[in-house]
Amino acid sequence: MSAEANAAAGRTGGVQSLERAFMLLETMADAGGVISLSQLASDAQLPLPTIHRLIRTLVDLGYVRQEASRQYSLGPRLIRLGETTSRMVGRWARPQMEALARELGESVNLAMLDGDQVVYVGQVMASQNSMRMFTEVGRRVLPHSTGVGKAVLAEMDPAEVRAIVERTGMPARTEHTITTPDALAKELATTRKRGYALDEGEQEVGVRCVAVAVPDVPQQLALSVSGPLPRMTDDFIERAVGPLHKAAAAIAAQLRAGD
Template sequence: MSADHPVADLAEPPALAPPKSAGGGVQSLERAFAILETMADAGGVISLSQLANDAQLPLPTIHRLVRTLVDLGYVRQEASRQYSLGPRLIRLGETTSRMVSRWARPHMERLAHELGESVNLAMLDGDQVVYIGQVMASRNSMRMFTEVGRRVLPHSTGVGKAIMADMDPEAVRAILARTGMPAGTEHTITDPEAFAAELGRTRERGYALDEGEQEVGVRCVAVAIPGSPQPLALSVSGPLPRMTDAFIESATTPMHAVAAAISAEMRGATS
């Protein structure tokens, strides 16, 4: 090889690194996740033009990123030409739910030991509440509807009320319009205005109550997990004779402490 053609000249040019955002991250990744979060905020289904408007990105950029997400299975195009969250997100969501339950479990165990009643962790998944964690109190265990994996409508549960009390009222009304408000028991609130008033009381006192609205004879007190990226709530439930007003009054302070600890645990795991 002659000196006129050094090896360095024949080597392929180095690949260009993906553009970085001002914060040091990869811009295309940040935008892709912004798209997924915007779709989730819109209920999971959205038009391309609304997506561009809500995500505050140029339409050609949105189109290119969405097509990539469609090819990967994280977004799908509907017959209406709108776009929805895709099936490949299901596995990620299920795994994340298990991880959240794992991070929360030591704190839930401490609370169950202190209060002597079952402790549950639930999240809002679409228009339903799904229970993702539970610790049974060994000395007072009883089988209840709050089993891990169980899905219920949020209006008839303490965890649902705790979550919805922190939501925009319009978003709450939209969920109730889609699901209806069927009565689980004779105690279930089935009127939207009465439910809105109950959410107001929940905000004022800092905790939600399920007064036998999902299962007769079972009372539940619930608090939201603050600062959670996915709406989460913690509850303590038990038979009505044990879940007295005095018990609930004494339970709410340690429940808020555990909710804050779970929130901190999640932030630490994602930082």
Template sequence: MSTDETTLAPVPATPRTGGVQSLERAFAILETMADAGGVISLSQLANDADLPLPTIHRLVRTLVDLGYVRQEASRQYSLGPRLIRLGETTSRMLGRWARPHMERLAHELGESVNLAMLDGDQIVYVGQVMASRNSMRMFTEVGRRVLPHSTGVGKAIMADLDPADVRALLARTGMPARTEHTLTTPEDFLAELERTRQRGYALDEGEQEVGVRCVAVAVPDAPQLLALSVSGPVTRVTDEFVARATGPLHRAATAISGEMRGPRG
């Protein structure tokens, strides 16, 4: 690492070696590329990452050589294929990181707790903890994929999306009725998302499975679109239960977000 490289940015309160600074900058480049949709020009990358162009070029070339970035025919740069394995492994780890918080929530509320993420146009369940105190418990297989429009977790996630993006997703997936209660038009669904935003949580009123009610909240500030839910029979998940569950749900979702983001230096 040259002396010029280590003097490109102000010296931080805690001195960093050139190698650590380069590592920080490399990850900043990857995150900037992800924020841009995965494909970006070198000049735009330098502007968005707020780094000198020669520094960007040197670090991007290293990332290309390692397979974490690739150069397109257009001479733009995109996230590379070696990141896929890292992302897939990390996705499988979500349930493990979240489990202690989910276990506390299941113990406090006495119902099954689920963690789900938006993967493409589908919701995939990445974690579950079942409460032990009830003989009748809700079971959702980890890895199960469903369409977002008929689930509480899907509503919680999509309430934070641009309505145009929601309409585009619904146009791609369709809105098949899982039960007689499933919302099957974009207008009804968007109206429900507005209600979700106003009250701060989403509800599945037997829309995925008859007799099952679910309350869900988005995991805030997470690097992936995630939601946490509590579900059970409608006889137990009453309006009183929902009112009691929303506070603990939000606290657990915030704690899971902190686990994912890690310590801030």
């Protein structure tokens, strides 16, 4: 008998039920958050009576809810867990962000795609410049007008990106904001080709930002450096890209270590 089989055989019913409950939540998330019972049973490859029992418990606890359509969706009690985890991501990434801010001398931000919006989950402000960029942790913005948003969108399927901007619209934050799906698609193609995203005063006039996606993590995260336009020259962007990718890879390794 393999070590894995031995471990499975040694599990108590309670531990196995816990594993299965988390697997159901992850299966629902992979399906977009809403799923039928038959599809859940098929995707999870568990007997329907087992699915019924676990789902009923998750519904009673508020982690799953039954819709009027008789489908099941992720429940509201997960929101608090997700918000707390988002704050923890910023905390775990802080050493890499502090090192990056010291090296480049500009503010560093970490952001996550949450639904159709980008939420900032961490920031480190450089200490050596009197004019520093401040973005409140927890602030939510639309992804089309930000460097972090475009870095994340560039990693996604173009059809999914178009669906997001169709739901949110593409309002102009400044005169520089990209406001059409076709123009955004062209910008994201450029982002993928060069390996980083730019915010050219699209979210805030006079502020330039360079951002990269955090690679190979289940969360859709991006790391950015931002500052006043006079300091964020093309030469600075060229110098910043390597350290940004290095820090993003270190953050990814840190997050994967907790898997």
